Amino acid sequence: MQELLAYLQDPELVARFQRRCGLYLAEGSTRDHDKTRPANGAPITGEKPLGHMDGSWDHQDRNSNCRHKQDSVPVEDCRKPRYEVRNWLLHYLFLLSAGLGHEVFYITCLPWIHWNLDPFLCRRLVNMWTVSFS
Structure with missing residues (x-):
């Protein structure tokens, strides 16, 4: 069990998934201290x-x-590492799906559902989101 937990906490899993989805570390974004700072650290x-x-x-x-x-x-x-996107379709799909978890989405989506679709549906969605987020 401990080996499984150690395997799942490996950051290389995330890096492999990013590479499969078309996100690669950009050339020249390595963390080389000799090129970015002189000997005194300034x-x-x-x-x-x-x-x-x-x-x-x-x-x-x-x-x-x-x-x-x-x-x-x-x-x-x-400095944050720079990435090169090679699969723009997946990149925008992931950006869109990440945006669905923002407060701005809830602030705009819930009133729209309540006013334009069905208030009962909106109440059920709020109840589901409350249960799942707590």
Whole structure:
């Protein structure tokens, strides 16, 4: 059982599924620190490190995977990897299906169903969504 759980938690499963669906890691998006930062850790592009941003966002987000040292130099490169889409049909299908879980969809869909189709159907949908989301 422990082997099955370890297999299911393998990030390579997600990567293989993405490649089968036509999403590939773009060339040149590897996390090579020597090309993106000099030896002192300062960014080459002239941008400030994440720990020294102007405004109220001068702290690290708790949800971030990027960790900073004491001198605000990132331990790892915090840039998101870039992907190349080779199957646009599946890409837009997945974007559409992901959009069905957004609050904006519920805010627009439920009143439309209530006003244009059937209020009883809308109440049943709200009850089903409430049970399934809790």
